[in-house]
Amino acid sequence: MTxxxxxxxxxxxxxxxxxxxxxxxxxxxxxxxxxxxxxxxVVFPQSTAEVAAVVGLCAKQKVxxxxxxxxxxxxxxxxxxxxxxxxxxxRMTRVVAVNADDLDCTVEAGVTxxxxxxxxxxxxxxxxxxxxxxxxxxxxxxxRASGTNAVRYGTMREIVLGLTAVLPSGEIIKTGGRAxxxxxxxxxxxxxxxxxxxxxIVTEVTLRLFGIPEATAAATVGFDTVEHAVETVMAVIQxxxxxxxxxxxxxxxxxxVNRHSKLSxxxxxxxxxxxxxxxxxxxxxxxxxxxxASANHGTEFQWAARAEDRSKLWExxxxxxxxxxxxxxxxxxxxxxxxxxxxxxxxxxxxxxxxLAVCKMPAPLLGHVGDGNFHVCFIxxxxxxxxxxxxxxxxxxxxxxxxxxxxxxxxxxGIGLGKMQHLVTExxxxxxxxxRAIKRALDPDNIMNPGxxxx
Numbered sequence: 001m002t003x004x005x006x007x008x009x010x011x012x013x014x015x016x017x018x019x020x021x022x023x024x025x026x027x028x029x030x031x032x033x034x035x036x037x038x039x040x041x042v043v044f045p046q047s048t049a050e051v052a053a054v055v056g057l058c059a060k061q062k063v064x065x066x067x068x069x070x071x072x073x074x075x076x077x078x079x080x081x082x083x084x085x086x087x088x089x090x091r092m093t094r095v096v097a098v099n100a101d102d103l104d105c106t107v108e109a110g111v112t113x114x115x116x117x118x119x120x121x122x123x124x125x126x127x128x129x130x131x132x133x134x135x136x137x138x139x140x141x142x143x144r145a146s147g148t149n150a151v152r153y154g155t156m157r158e159i160v161l162g163l164t165a166v167l168p169s170g171e172i173i174k175t176g177g178r179a180x181x182x183x184x185x186x187x188x189x190x191x192x193x194x195x196x197x198x199x200x201i202v203t204e205v206t207l208r209l210f211g212i213p214e215a216t217a218a219a220t221v222g223f224d225t226v227e228h229a230v231e232t233v234m235a236v237i238q239x240x241x242x243x244x245x246x247x248x249x250x251x252x253x254x255x256x257v258n259r260h261s262k263l264s265x266x267x268x269x270x271x272x273x274x275x276x277x278x279x280x281x282x283x284x285x286x287x288x289x290x291x292x293a294s295a296n297h298g299t300e301f302q303w304a305a306r307a308e309d310r311s312k313l314w315e316x317x318x319x320x321x322x323x324x325x326x327x328x329x330x331x332x333x334x335x336x337x338x339x340x341x342x343x344x345x346x347x348x349x350x351x352x353x354x355x356l357a358v359c360k361m362p363a364p365l366l367g368h369v370g371d372g373n374f375h376v377c378f379i380x381x382x383x384x385x386x387x388x389x390x391x392x393x394x395x396x397x398x399x400x401x402x403x404x405x406x407x408x409x410x411x412x413x414g415i416g417l418g419k420m421q422h423l424v425t426e427x428x429x430x431x432x433x434x435x436r437a438i439k440r441a442l443d444p445d446n447i448m449n450p451g452x453x454x455x
Contacts, residue, residue: 005061006041009085012053016044016091027086030073031133031321033332033380033388034417037079039066039086046091048164048172048203055201056170058085062445065168067197069139070112072131074335075416077143077196081451087201089138095119096204104161104178106206109138125209128153131412132318138202144194146412148245148317151237151370152276153210155412156193163189164204168443178206191438196414197449199442213276216244217286218310219301221293222268226250226353228296229269230346233369235292237342241285245274245314246370250353253320253364260323261316266299271369272317273301274310317366324364324377331379334391338402339373339411348405349374355394361387363394373411400425415453423453 009017019041028038045051058065064084071078080086092110099105100123107116112134116127129140131147139145141163146155153159162176176182176189192199223229233246249257251267258265271293275285290301304310316323325331340348349365356363356376367374376398378391399409399422409415409422424432436454439446 005057005063005085008057009041009043009054012057013043013045013050016046018042024086027068027071027078027088028080030071030076030078031333032074032076032079032416032418033334033382034076034079037081038083039080040083042068042086042088044088044091048166051087051089051201051203052166052170052172054085054087055166055168058447059168059170059445062447064447064450065201066449067138067142067201069110069136069142070134072133072135073139073143073416074337074413075410075418077414077416077449077452079417081417084447089201089203090136092138092203098123098125098209099178100125102178103209103211104206105209106204107137109136109141109201109203109205111137113137113140120209121212124212126212127159127207128210129156129159132321137205137207141193141202141205142195142197143414144412146368146371146373148247148314148368150368150373151246152242152244157190159208160189160193160205161208162206163192163202165192165200165202167200168445168448173200176206194414196416196452198439198453199448201448213244215279215282216274216276216310217282218245218272218274218304218313219286220265220270220272220304220313221290221301222266222270222299223293224268224297226269227346227350228298229271230349230369232271232289232293232296232298234342234345235296236289237370239288239292241288242277243273243285243289243370244276245272247272247317248349248367248369248374249317249320250365252362253324253366256323256327256362256364257316257320260326261312261319263313263316265302271298272313274314320364320366321377324362324379327362327364328379328381330381332382334378334380334388334395335413336376336378336395336398337373337410337413338398338407339371340402340405340407342372344405344407345369345372345374348401348407351401352376352398355397359394360390368411371411372407396422417452420453420455
C-alpha cells in the first residue's frame with residue numbers, strides 16, 4: 001500500500017489509523033491455524049459515514065479492505081493475504097433502537113452478542129444466536145453464524161431482517177427492513193449474509209428478538225456408544241420435540257472439557273440438552289427426550305438446575321476448542337465443520353470416528369447435532385508438517401463424505417481460505433461462476449477481502 005494512502009487515512013481518522021506492528025499482527029489472523037497475514041494499516045471507524053469514507057479512499061487507490069470484528073473466525077476470513085487496510089469495527093457499539101412490541105432491534109456491527117443480551121435482559125427479550133465465541137453481530141452476519149440454539153431459533157439467515165452496508169465503491173445501502181416478510185426485488189440482505197466481507201462491509205443490523213422463556217432446564221445424558229447418542233438426536237428431531245439445544249461430545253471432547261473446566265462428566269459419548277418454555281412445556285419436553293434416550297441405552301439425566309450450574313455447563317461446552325488445545329501445549333487447532341441431513345448423521349459421525357481411530361494426534365469430535373452439524377478439531381504440532389498433512393487428508397475425507405450424503409462442507413464456519421476447493425465441488429463450476437459474476441459486478445477491482453472464497 002502506498003505511503004500516500006496511509007497518510008490520508010491518518011488525516012481522516014487521526015490516531016484511529018495505525019501502522020503499529022503489534023496491532024497489525026494482532027489483526028492478521030483469527031482463531032484458525034492459518035499463518036498470520038498482517039494488513040498494512042488498521043483503522044477503527046466509529047460510524048457508517050467513516051467506514052464509507054475509508055472504503056471510498058481505498059476504492060480510488062484500489063487498496064484491499066478486510067473487515068474485522070472480534071477475530072474469532074475459524075477459516076482465515078480476517079487474514080489480510082493481500083495486505084491493505086484492516087477495518088476494525090469493534091468501536092461501533094451503539095444499540096441504535098429496540099422495538100420491544102415488534103420483537104426487533106437495530107445495532108451497530110461492533111456490538112457483541114453478550115453485550116446485546118445484557119442490554120435486552122431487563123426488557124424480557126433475548127437474541128438467540130450463540131456460536132460460543134464472544135463474536136460481534138457484524139462478524140456473525142459475515143459468516144452466517146449458527147451455534148447451539150440454532151436447532152430451535154434458526155441461524156443468522158433467519159434472524160436478520162435488514163442491513164446497512166458499505167459497498168466496494170464506498171456507497172451506503174440499506175437492505176430489508178423491519179417487516180417480517182417482503183417480496184420487493186432481489187434479496188440483498190441474504191446475499192450479504194455469509195459473504196465473508198467479499199461484497200461489502202456491514203455496519204448496522206436489524207435483528208429479530210425473542211421473549212426470555214418462562215422456564216429453562218439443562219441436563220447431560222451419557223451413552224455407551226456414539227451410535228446410540230446420535231440415534232437419540234435423530235429420533236428427537238424427527239419426533240418434532242422443540243428442544244432449544246442438543247449438543248454432542250465424544251469421549252475425547254468430554255475428557256478435554258473435564259480437565260479444562262473442572263467438570264466430572266463420565267468419559268463416554270454425551271449429549272448436552274436444554275429445554276425452553278413454560279414449566280409444563282419444559283417438563284413435557286424433558287420427559288419425551290428422556291424416554292427416547294432411555295430406549296437408546298442412555299443414562300439418567302444429570303440436571304443443571306440452578307442458573308449458575310447451567311452457565312457453567314454451557315461455558316464448558318463453548319470452551320471445548322480451548323479445552324482441546326490444552327490437551328497438547330503449544331498446539332494449533334485445525335477445526336472442521338460439516339453438516340448433513342439429519343437422517344444421515346449417525347452414519348456420517350460413525351464413519352468419521354473410524355477415521356479418527358487411527359489418527360496419531362488428539363482429535364475431539366463434537367457438534368450442534370440437532371441440525372446435523374458437527375466438528376472435529378485436529379490438535380496438531382505446528383512444527384510437524386506431516387501432522388498438518390494428515391489432518392488435511394482426514395478433513396478432506398470428512399467433507400467428501402458429507403457432500404456425498406447431500407450435506408455441505410461448512411454448516412457455519414464459512415469458506416475463507418480453508419475450503420475454497422470444497423466450494424467448487426459443492427456448488428459446481430456453474431454455481432461458482434455465478435458467484436464470481438456477482439463479485440465482479442459489485443467489486444470490479446477486487447478490493448473487498450480479496451483471496452477469500454475464490455482462488
